[in-house]
Amino acid sequence: MSLLEIKNATLKFGGVVAVNDLSFNVEEGEVYAIVGPNGAGKSTVFNLISRFYDPFAGSFTFDGRNLLDFKADGIADLGIARTFQNIELFEHATVLQNLLVGRHRHRRTTLIEEMLFTRRVRREEYKHRAAVEEVIDFLDLQPYRDKMIAGLPYGVRKVVELGRALSSNPRLLLLDEPASGLSVEETQDMRWWIDDIRKQMGITVLMVEHDMGLVSAVSDRVLALADGAKLAEGTPGEVQSNPAVIEAYLGAGAV
Amino acid sequence: MRIQFKTSYAHDIRLFADRWTFGVYAVLLIIAFALPFILGVFYLGEVTNVLIWAIAGLGLMLLTGQTGQASLGHAAFLAVGAYSGAILMESGVPFILAFPAAGIITGVVGTLIAIPAIRMHGVYLAIATIALSILADDIIVLTEHWTGGVSGKFFMPVELFGFEIDRWGTPFKFYYLVLVVAIICTLFYRNLLRSPLGRAMAAVRDSEVSATAMGVHIAYTKAIAFGVSCAITGLAGVLMGMFAGIINNETFSIVISISLLMMIVIGGLGSIHGAFFGAIVIAFLPQAISITTKASGLTVAIPGLEQAIFATILVLFILFEPMGIYGRWMKIRIWFELFPFARKDMFRRQKSYLKTERLR
Amino acid sequence: MDVLQLLVSGLANGCVYGLIALGFVLIYKATEAVNFAQGDFMMFGAFVTLGLTNAQYIGLPFWLAAPIAIGIMALLGYLLDFFILRHLFGQSQVAIVILTIALGFVIRFIAGAIWGHLPVTLESPLALGDIWVGGVVLGLADVAVIVVTVMLTYFLYVFFQKTKIGLAMQAASQNQMAAYYMGIPVRRVQGLVWGLSGAVAAVAGILFASKGAIDPNAGLLGIKAFAAAVIGGFGSLPGALAGGLIVGVIEPFASRYMAAGYSQIAPYALLLFVLVFRPHGLFSQVRTKKV
Numbered sequence: 001m002s003l004l005e006i007k008n009a010t011l012k013f014g015g016v017v018a019v020n021d022l023s024f025n026v027e028e029g030e031v032y033a034i035v036g037p038n039g040a041g042k043s044t045v046f047n048l049i050s051r052f053y054d055p056f057a058g059s060f061t062f063d064g065r066n067l068l069d070f071k072a073d074g075i076a077d078l079g080i081a082r083t084f085q086n087i088e089l090f091e092h093a094t095v096l097q098n099l100l101v102g103r104h105r106h107r108r109t110t111l112i113e114e115m116l117f118t119r120r121v122r123r124e125e126y127k128h129r130a131a132v133e134e135v136i137d138f139l140d141l142q143p144y145r146d147k148m149i150a151g152l153p154y155g156v157r158k159v160v161e162l163g164r165a166l167s168s169n170p171r172l173l174l175l176d177e178p179a180s181g182l183s184v185e186e187t188q189d190m191r192w193w194i195d196d197i198r199k200q201m202g203i204t205v206l207m208v209e210h211d212m213g214l215v216s217a218v219s220d221r222v223l224a225l226a227d228g229a230k231l232a233e234g235t236p237g238e239v240q241s242n243p244a245v246i247e248a249y250l251g252a253g254a255v
Numbered sequence: 256m257r258i259q260f261k262t263s264y265a266h267d268i269r270l271f272a273d274r275w276t277f278g279v280y281a282v283l284l285i286i287a288f289a290l291p292f293i294l295g296v297f298y299l300g301e302v303t304n305v306l307i308w309a310i311a312g313l314g315l316m317l318l319t320g321q322t323g324q325a326s327l328g329h330a331a332f333l334a335v336g337a338y339s340g341a342i343l344m345e346s347g348v349p350f351i352l353a354f355p356a357a358g359i360i361t362g363v364v365g366t367l368i369a370i371p372a373i374r375m376h377g378v379y380l381a382i383a384t385i386a387l388s389i390l391a392d393d394i395i396v397l398t399e400h401w402t403g404g405v406s407g408k409f410f411m412p413v414e415l416f417g418f419e420i421d422r423w424g425t426p427f428k429f430y431y432l433v434l435v436v437a438i439i440c441t442l443f444y445r446n447l448l449r450s451p452l453g454r455a456m457a458a459v460r461d462s463e464v465s466a467t468a469m470g471v472h473i474a475y476t477k478a479i480a481f482g483v484s485c486a487i488t489g490l491a492g493v494l495m496g497m498f499a500g501i502i503n504n505e506t507f508s509i510v511i512s513i514s515l516l517m518m519i520v521i522g523g524l525g526s527i528h529g530a531f532f533g534a535i536v537i538a539f540l541p542q543a544i545s546i547t548t549k550a551s552g553l554t555v556a557i558p559g560l561e562q563a564i565f566a567t568i569l570v571l572f573i574l575f576e577p578m579g580i581y582g583r584w585m586k587i588r589i590w591f592e593l594f595p596f597a598r599k600d601m602f603r604r605q606k607s608y609l610k611t612e613r614l615r
Numbered sequence: 616m617d618v619l620q621l622l623v624s625g626l627a628n629g630c631v632y633g634l635i636a637l638g639f640v641l642i643y644k645a646t647e648a649v650n651f652a653q654g655d656f657m658m659f660g661a662f663v664t665l666g667l668t669n670a671q672y673i674g675l676p677f678w679l680a681a682p683i684a685i686g687i688m689a690l691l692g693y694l695l696d697f698f699i700l701r702h703l704f705g706q707s708q709v710a711i712v713i714l715t716i717a718l719g720f721v722i723r724f725i726a727g728a729i730w731g732h733l734p735v736t737l738e739s740p741l742a743l744g745d746i747w748v749g750g751v752v753l754g755l756a757d758v759a760v761i762v763v764t765v766m767l768t769y770f771l772y773v774f775f776q777k778t779k780i781g782l783a784m785q786a787a788s789q790n791q792m793a794a795y796y797m798g799i800p801v802r803r804v805q806g807l808v809w810g811l812s813g814a815v816a817a818v819a820g821i822l823f824a825s826k827g828a829i830d831p832n833a834g835l836l837g838i839k840a841f842a843a844a845v846i847g848g849f850g851s852l853p854g855a856l857a858g859g860l861i862v863g864v865i866e867p868f869a870s871r872y873m874a875a876g877y878s879q880i881a882p883y884a885l886l887l888f889v890l891v892f893r894p895h896g897l898f899s900q901v902r903t904k905k906v
Contacts, residue, residue, distance in 0.1 A: 076470030088465035105470035107451040114450035371891040386883040563724030566717035
């Protein structure tokens with residue numbers, strides 16, 4: 001059984017079909033990339049998995065459980081964390097606080113306990129902090145720990161968002177264009193991190209990315225989307241040499 | 256300049272960052288407890304008033320500063336607290352029970368009201384809460400049977416641990432009562448800030464979408480924020496009633512709601528200090544005005560002057576110091592700590608653009 | 616006949632609410648902010664006209680004074696934007712909400728300081744007295760209010776839907792940065808909208824003052840106009856007018872047929888009712904944010 005199984009997913013906005021009868025599986029422990037031209041429905045697939053959108057049809061199964069039984073705020077609890085294309089950080093909080101919000105699904109204390117800050121809350125806080133510090137070490141975020149997000153450069157924000165998702169100890173990590181807007185060096189770092197996330201932490205990664213260099217370097221399998229439908233699926237090499245994909249990217253007649 | 260060397264996670268978790276900070280607050284606390292021996296009855300009353308406003312401000316700060324939900328109806332919750340406290344005490348419930356009960360009742364009312372309010376955003380919530388504040392006035396008149404309507408409700412001296420506490424008879428004891436309540440509320444607030452729920456509130460304030468993706472239940476978090484905020488405000492309401500001695504339908508008007516919100520913005524949104532700084536401004540402004548007008552030989556009271564000056568202060572703060580008095584205070588402190596290395600553009604504001612959430 | 620009578624006076628009141636609501640909507644459409652001082656703008660516009668017209672002050676002829684007052688209010692709106700609101704560019708809505716409320720207090724104070732706090736009457740040629748039409752007493756002022764309001768709403772509607780500058784104003788609000796890239800002078804456009812809403816407030820003020828006496832607290836009427844704007848949907852000009860008419864008509868009927876004490880609650884209760892069931896107004900324009 002695959003970790004994530006999506007069958008016949010369809011989503012329409014008004015008359016526009018954003019995702020059209022799309023099926024794919026993500027296996028435990030792999031890096032699976034979704035590529036496609038702008039407007040192909042890549043981020044929409046993510047928003048369907050995150051349950052921000054209700055699908056028109058189709059089934060979504062994660063680890064044997066039906067995702068449609070959960071609301072958007074229950075998805076993190078299942079062990080699915082994500083980043084956003086346009087960075088959605090908590091601007092008026094520090095990097096540390098942002099990462100600690102990532103721990104929210106591990107909250108075990110109640111309102112009353114927290115208001116009294118009982119010993120248990122304190123113990124839990126230590127645990128959360130230790131987990132977050134591991135992520136900080138992993139992503140080299142030490143210099144920014146107590147910095148406000150509002151003053152950070154774009155590249156760092158991107159890393160913080162990755163860190164926030166990692167802090168929740170997910171089983172499946174959804175990365176929405178992790179390398180967009182990053183410099184060559186930062187993209188290199190991102191590449192090693194994605195590799196390590198899979199190998200060291202054993203987290204399955206599903207990502208949407210434009211940078212084919214990054215995609216072929218890190219991913220095991222690639223899905224090419226066009227107009228919300230599957231165009232090709234396979235290893236990065238296979239997909240890149242697929243005539244349909246080349247046509248979708250370069251236009252008819254280029255083959 | 257002071258540098259904090261952090262050696263354990265406890266550094267970021269405990270109440271005071273270091274010994275120095277602890278010392279500052281300890282001294283402040285000692286002064287606060289010694290105040291009745293220093294100040295005369297009149298000024299002690301003024302300080303009591305500041306503390307009561309600060310408690311109410313803390314309540315609103317949790318909702319507006321921490322969770323990002325603007326409420327222009329918090330006077331209604333002051334009223335709920337004050338009336339439920341008064342009614343409970345009138346029916347013979349001792350103060351020690353009636354006081355927290357008034358807070359809890361207000362908290363429950365706040366949570367109930369939050370259920371529909373959760374789905375409203377920004378301006379709509381502000382307008383709905385304005386309507387709430389206006390309705391409160393009418394509802395108090397309509398429920399005259401319980402509230403006494405226009406003729407109002409009196410607050411009698413209360414008994415606590417064998418002491419009789421009365422705003423006029425024993426102002427010292429009343430001051431201590433208010434001080435202790437203020438300290439407890441501040442501690443609760445501070446504890447929330449350093450635990451998961453406080454962070455979830457900030458997350459809701461800054462980005463509901465990613466808060467949801469991180470597993471934060473938006474509706475629950477907002478409802479809790481409303482509940483706790485209203486509970487604290489309710490406590491402030493009882494104290495306000497005791498301070499005033501009598502309350503009626505006009506005591507907790509929309510103007511009080513607006514002043515409360517202005518107060519926390521002037522003080523500095525999102526910080527505990529802000530609630531106290533703002534309370535100092537709002538409580539001492541009338542005194543300052545009356546002193547100046549007397550000094551300039553004016554005998555007639557000018558209607559609306561107080562509000563207009565308060566409003567002007569607010570406009571100036573939003574324009575020049577959006578972080579409020581607290582923000583200014585921090586900047587001055589940092590300037591001194593870094594002296595002579597502070598640069599002007601250290602505090603430059605980030606340029607930001609507003610993006611709508613609507614489609615058409 | 617009785618019902619008709621109530622209806623006409625309700626409609627005339629509703630037009631004033633609607634005009635104030637138009638001011639909210641104009642600014643909301645173009646800047647995504649709500650001017651909570653719009654009611655006080657209306658009051659100030661009425662007083663400026665009164666100051667220009669009434670013999671006690673300057674004593675200009677009304678038909679000269681009215682355009683001047685409208686111009687003054689437009690300038691005031693523009694200047695407020697230029698000196699204050701422009702500097703809040705991109706700040707949170709809460710800041711703008713509380714700022715405009717504060718401005719309302721200041722405007723009320725200034726009006727009180729200049730023209731006093733007692734109710735005064737505008738010497739308006741619109742206050743012509745009453746006529747009898749089929750057993751119904753029609754205040755000519757009421758009729759004038761209705762006619763002017765409908766014309767003004769139509770004019771603004773066409774302006775926003777059809778003209779280039781109107782469309783630019785809408786674009787500027789929806790995505791400030793994108794509007795910049797498209798070459799729309801966002802700041803100037805927002806200044807123009809503030810000026811326009813000042814002018815609309817002046818018209819509302821003149822009409823309101825023609826119907827009866829005014830005092831500096833007349834601006835509190837703005838709160839009822841919120842109800843109108845919310846009921847009508849914040850993004851829609853005709854909606855604002857419709858909302859104003861609904862609130863205006865409900866009031867006299869409520870005070871006629873409901874027990875005293877309950878009647879003045881009616882507009883606010885309706886407002887809350889609408890917000891509870893349609894949290895973004897009747898003609899909602901908010902969708903979930905795209906990520």
